[in-house]
Amino acid sequence: MARYYLHIVNGGGYSEDPEGQELTDLEAARTAAIEGVRSILSEEARQGQLDLAGSIEIADADGNILLSVPFSEAVELRLDRKGA
């Protein structure tokens, strides 16, 4: 287990994660980031405006950015129906 800090960068600015979360590894942190983004986007969808330009920066306890997860990786967008 290690502590990962999941900072948010999106249209609302930069939201620092002051507490972090105890997670098994970086993959688990990525999963937590994806779930977090989906939660934010579901709220935005309810309000009719989706901001997919943001990202989650996953940092370790020393503040090193280990991975940046773009919001767009959290959802698969289908804008037309190919071959229908």
Added chain:
Amino acid sequence: MIERHLLKLRARDTVSPEEEHAIRDAIGEVRFLPADHVAVHAGRIVDYSIMLLEGIMCRYKDLSDGQRQITELHIAGDFVDLHSFTLKRLDHSIITMTPCQVAIVPHANLERITERLPHLTRLYWFMTNMDAAIHREWEVSLGRRSAASRISALLCELKLRSEVVGMTDGMTYSLELTQTDLAECVGLTPIHVNRTLKELREKGLVQFRSGRVTINDWDGLVRVAEFDPAYLYLEKWRT
């Protein structure tokens, strides 16, 4: 030791010296529990209820994929599972969220209260009804409120509940929870809670940092939450 519990009761009704004595007498023992200790496991038969003296506990249910929904938070003074007196086995579990001091109240002692003290019995019946009212309010949050409104409603509720038991300092109160804990109360993810708290902070409404809540604009927070304290039954006119 049961002062906060008495404050909670007396905010809603009178408690006679005889009744106060009976409550003190009903306590079997006092225990100290570490944080993250499951005090009641769903499905197991219990023969005592827990009165919380210090710390924070919660009622919760887990899903198979590891997601947890907290269904009510309990603070000092709460009779956390008074309902187990009639239910005997709970359909949910109860866990400590911080180190806690609890009083164990054997059901046999509660039974004696119901046989001897009808007014106190009605008051405890009222208290379990009030827990149901809190559940209804959380249901409205989880089903209909926005993220900002859910968190605001929870922070308003805990402000008033803390105030009743003498644990606020003006518009500030202690809430030794993490953003992950809050997320499990309001059905969001820790990231979403973090984002929403930032939004509430930047609007000058409320700050939640290092286990403390500071409300900067009560009226504004109440508006965002559509918070109506009627469900906390703070009026004192019962008998």
